[in-house]
Amino acid sequence: MSRKLLVPATALTVATVFALAACAPSSDDAAGGGEPKAGGTLKVLANGDVDHLDPQLVAYVPTYNVMRSISRSLLSYSASNDAAERIVLQPDLAEAVPEPSADGLSYTITLRDGITWGAPDGERAIVASDVERGIKRLCNPLISGALAGYFTGLIEGMAEFCTGFAAVAPEVDPMREYLENTDISGIETPDDTTVVFTLTKPASDFPFMLSLDAADPAPIEALDELPDSPEYRRSFVSSGPYKVADYTPDAKLVLERNEAWNPDSDPLRKAYVDSIEMTMGVEGDAAMQQLQAGSADLLFDLSPSPANIQQLKAQNDDKLSTMENGGVDQFMWINTKSPNNGGALADLKLRQALQYAVDKTAVVQTMGGEELAGVTNGIFGPGILGYEEYDPYPANDGKGDPEKAKQLLAEAGFPDGITLKLPYRNVGTQPDIAQTVQASLERAGITVELTPVPPTDYYANFMTNPENATTGAWDIALVGWSPDWQGGAARSVFQPQFVFDGTHQSYNYVDYNSDAANALAEQALAATTPEEAGDLWHQVDEAVMADSPMVSIAYRLKPNYHSERVGGFVEYAQSQNGDWTNVWLNG
Known part of the structure; x- marks a missing residue:
């Protein structure tokens, strides 16, 4: 199901205007007492699995917290409990939110210093060609991204690129060959830190689209396996503060620190916890009992039931919060x-x-x-x-x-x-x-x-x-x-x-x-x-x-709940939940 479809527990304006000051989360605006602490394992409970572990294919709201942890975007949002602040576009891998050209048809992204892949052969810089590769992967012939349509008709030459890609055999070697040797005219990479997008028509919301994980850069290793295949998931190359340590479909996902991540290059994530462990197959009432008992910390695709909510409100439990999602x-x-x-x-x-x-x-x-x-x-x-x-x-x-x-x-x-x-x-x-x-x-x-x-x-x-x-x-x-x-x-x-x-x-x-x-x-x-x-x-x-x-x-309104030991609970608008990369554990 697309992220566009609201799943209760289960899918425009000029960039410079929205690039207003919005601070990264701090203990001042975070729910949960105490000073930030590093360390510990954040325990997350889920009923189901992620839709994908391939950024280009992700379209399910809860999965955006997983992506926030392991895959950085060109642009993103600060986590905040202020409803206005958390929807202001912010630079992530990019140095700044790009401004449109005079005719509204061009946007230039400059990548910031110190951004890296946790590649198998060691830390490596994220470069402009990785950005281009990510966009190209949206329309691969095996499984196209659910959000590809926003980009296909908008980026000059992408529709033609995708038409040609559709005729390629959905196998690793021919897909890699086509993708690496066929250009999209509307994406130029004059050097390793610059990407220029040319559009077919003005689209003042284009920078917002670059906040989607669908537009995340892709490392060259992403072409060694079929998109989102078990092999791809096992060898996922991270750009975020965490990497995949263990994954069993419909059962468990474990994330651990990505040593290649440079905190000085990341204005949006503090990454206080050492690891994140998501256990799947948990029912709603059982999940709430574990959070209240302190044996788990956050919910993934689950929400408190109306009965839970009434009880928590009667108890004035400040660990319950609600948020708008625009839907x-x-x-x-x-x-x-x-x-x-x-x-x-x-x-x-x-x-x-x-x-x-x-x-x-x-x-x-x-x-x-x-x-x-x-x-x-x-x-x-x-x-x-x-x-x-x-x-x-x-x-x-x-x-x-x-x-x-x-x-x-x-x-x-x-x-x-x-x-x-x-x-x-x-x-x-x-x-x-x-x-x-x-x-x-x-x-x-x-x-x-x-x-x-x-x-x-x-x-x-x-x-x-x-x-x-x-x-x-x-x-x-x-x-x-x-x-x-x-x-x-x-x-x-x-x-x-x-x-x-x-x-x-x-x-x-x-x-x-x-x-x-x-x-x-x-x-x-x-x-x-x-x-x-x-x-x-x-x-x-x-x-x-x-x-x-x-x-x-x-x-x-989306209700969220967390355990007593969670500090710094601030809401990440894309996932409609607390931001895994900015909470800490008090005990």
Whole structure:
């Protein structure tokens, strides 16, 4: 599943504007008492495994903490408990956040001194060709990176490079030969410390894309094995403060110090602990018991349950925290391709009836109340440039307006109501949320037939199968979405879900497209100030919601918890959790 899909426990502006002062984490802004201490083993509990250990392929939110530890990015973010500070773009391997050229088509990265690989034959400098190699690996013919699409059409010549790469045999030798001997015209490396990216069109969010591990440099050794194969994972070459010491899929991951890492070259990671041990296969309640007992420290893909949270809040436990992630946890997509009811959902009035019918406040209560969730009315969640609190379909402050919905149903030709099919993930609170939506729609004369779908099949096999849309297997469906990067991330919400250029995208379930929204998005990406970009992205939001392809319902705050012995718990925005590379152990 892509990082874009919100997984509760389970996917723009000019760089110089966002390159504001944001300090590396310190004990002053860190949760957890005491002075920083070096040493010890940080114990992390997980239910499942990482999606990948290959940076170019990573797209799962929790895995970003693993990558933060072993693979440095060109640009990144400071870990901070300040919501505004932790989404400000920061230099990592780069000396500075790059500024665009006068025409907005070029960005130059200068690599900082002292950055190194922990290579098998000894410490070696990370150089410009490693950056180019990492970008090239995004579209290898064996397994392309889930986030490759952001780069492919944007970097000049990359689409042609990837087309040629697709014709190469997915084997080590031919892939290495093609990659090392075929250039991308939009990536130049005039010397070992300089990389120049040339774009096909202005994209003020391009620097934010360079914070993705998908754009991390790749050492030459990465070409000796198939991407993310067991052999690749065993021989992973680290650029971060830790390296892979032991890995058993679905069981255990152990990271130990990378002797080649130079702390003077790294403004973002303190690397206090000596090692990190992640144990997989742990269930939620058992994990919380271990954290409270002090036999483990942090959670990977798990979160406290609503019952845990209420108990912890009653106890005023300051080890519980919540954070925004810029996502919308509950969208209700409307299937305009459904043949059911004579194709009625193609009628805007009927879709607008659904907007007024949903009791969003009831869904928020089902999700744990206002301390853990909030009502949304557009395609962007809090924390995204372009997000504004507005309500294009005002309905009693989110409680719904059944009478208005009935009026629109009648105008659409359904005075006696309509019956719709709603599948849902049969996991966690999703059945309760589906029933809450069902009850609110029924008050407006809309009968909802609920169909449970196993969570592992919901996105992978049900929602992303276009035939299920065109055959009417569903009429309305609950999904979630989280941005792929932080801050200027509106593109990563809009492009994958609400743009159709003739090629079906997995998460644009009905091939929705708006020429007006597309034009506004192009203007937003060429904007020269954050105010201009934010205003244009909000207009994109308005243009999409005018078509009513989905009902925006609620965002969810990400809850995190840690053990008593963890000091310096500061949140890393990409992983939506505490930063493994900046905590210390008090005992």
